[in-house]
Amino acid sequence: MQTVGTMLMTDTSSKAERQGSIAPPKRQQPLRRLIALTLLTLLGGAMVGGTALQAMELVFAGVDLRNGKDINEVCAGCHGEFGQGGKEGEYPRLAGLPAAFIARQLDLFRDRKRTNLAMVESVDHRQLPDADVLDVSAYLASIEIPSKLPPVDETAPGFNAYERLLASKRVVQIPRAEGDVEAGKGLYRRECASCHGARGEGDAKDAVPFLAGQYTPYLWRQVPKYIDKRRLHDPTAPDEPELLASFSETDLRNIFAYLSTLDD
Ligand code: HEC
Ligand code: HEC
The missing domain is CATH 1.10.760.10 (Cytochrome c-like domain)
Known part of the structure; x- marks a missing residue:
């Protein structure tokens, strides 16, 4: 687990650099600093409470x-x-x-x-x-994508087939993936929901992506990347064993099957 302490050290060294006391480390990009700051505050936030959202707001304040x-x-x-x-x-x-x-x-x-x-x-x-x-x-x-078009009466006055066609372009509904949905639901709730949300919606405050509403083949493609550590599932704990490596292919198939039902 990368501790708050390790992150603080990064900050302290750049302070030392400003004071010219030790060999300067490579300067962090502003974004890197902001994201490090966010993570730092997120971790700190878990302990002192209430600051995580403020940190995020700070990072994204003034975006265009x-x-x-x-x-x-x-x-x-x-x-x-x-x-x-x-x-x-x-x-x-x-x-x-x-x-x-x-x-x-x-x-x-x-x-x-x-x-x-x-x-x-x-x-x-x-x-x-x-x-x-x-x-x-x-x-x-900020873009909201519906998973279905609202029902309309196509014979009603004012119905516009072209507008309906345009609206349908923004709809994403994940096709049902094969697997045991009930088994997947149990596993998901026990192993994934604490971070990815009760309904796979992710967590904006902690920068956790949604899994429901994401394409199943894309989710599958990420699994070996995390297992090989080409991606880090928990960026705050790069040395921890990868969680996804502890599941069988059938377990993951069942989890992804369950996730594919959540936007129905
Ligand atoms: C400790 C919190 C945590 C738990 C528990 C967790 N995840 Fe994640 N997951 C994350 C974070 C954070 C990311 C983003 C990591 C990154 O930067 O690549 C992520 C990313 C993913 C991605 C890639 C999504 C994308 O859009 O690229 C998949 C797939 C995934 N998780 C599946 C799962 C599954 C399946 C489970 C349960 C077996 C699970 N995760 C449990 C925190 C968690
Ligand atoms: C030429 C095609 C292409 C273009 C242009 C492109 N992307 Fe991507 N992007 C991809 C592919 C393919 C992936 C999936 C990579 C993988 O499987 O790991 C991806 C992945 C991503 C991801 C990771 C999503 C996740 O859930 O982990 C983000 C974020 C992203 N792109 C943002 C952008 C942004 C922002 C732009 C424009 C500045 C952009 N992309 C332009 C092809 C493209």
């Missing part, structure tokens, strides 16, 4: 959603105009993910710590400086 929307035009080529994802999960859904989670992933992609050819070609420090990362993350986080 209009700029975020402009930047999203680049992302839309793969992730869809509304961040709805596409090609059955080749491109994950981004709409509604926690802003701090999106920002951290973008930072990892920029630093090649999370690798994916398509993403690595789309984001680097020059194309996407820190301010833009925060803007596009906040913009994508």
